[in-house]
Amino acid sequence: MDRFLSIYLNDQLAMGIAWRELARRSQKANKGTEAGDALARVATGIAEDVETFQLIMRRLDIRRNPVKSVLTGLAERAGRLKPNGRLTSYSPLSRFEELEFLIMGIEGKKQLWDTLGRLAGLSSRLPDIDFARLIERASEQRALLEPHRVRAGADAFHE
Numbered sequence: 001m002d003r004f005l006s007i008y009l010n011d012q013l014a015m016g017i018a019w020r021e022l023a024r025r026s027q028k029a030n031k032g033t034e035a036g037d038a039l040a041r042v043a044t045g046i047a048e049d050v051e052t053f054q055l056i057m058r059r060l061d062i063r064r065n066p067v068k069s070v071l072t073g074l075a076e077r078a079g080r081l082k083p084n085g086r087l088t089s090y091s092p093l094s095r096f097e098e099l100e101f102l103i104m105g106i107e108g109k110k111q112l113w114d115t116l117g118r119l120a121g122l123s124s125r126l127p128d129i130d131f132a133r134l135i136e137r138a139s140e141q142r143a144l145l146e147p148h149r150v151r152a153g154a155d156a157f158h159e
Helices: 002-029 034-059 066-079 092-119 131-157
Strands: none
Touching: 002 034, 002 066, 002 092, 034 092, 034 131, 092 131
């Protein structure tokens, strides 16, 4: 069972690192705006979640697979090269897609914390990790980004 848990945790860590980098990049692209402020808070929260996740892995004595993290980082960077409707600048579609992808990641993170706490039984193995609070924090992150996602969608599709 721990072999499958190790694979699962390494897969999820790699994705968490990608979401963290996307949040940081999006925050920089939207600096000085309300969306940028919300993204800064979410980027900080995602970075804290990645740290919590790494702590869980250390406490379970699960080694990090550096290859997965590197490959995911490269994939996140390659995603920057996709067409966004503008040749050299940030577009309303870029903002919308980044917010949309971040919200998808946050929803996945809620499921992740539930899986770890309940299905993988980590709430009993690591009783000091508050999985319910981690789920609640993800819900708060989603709520913080949602109005900006809606506004960005309206801007992108009604330009």
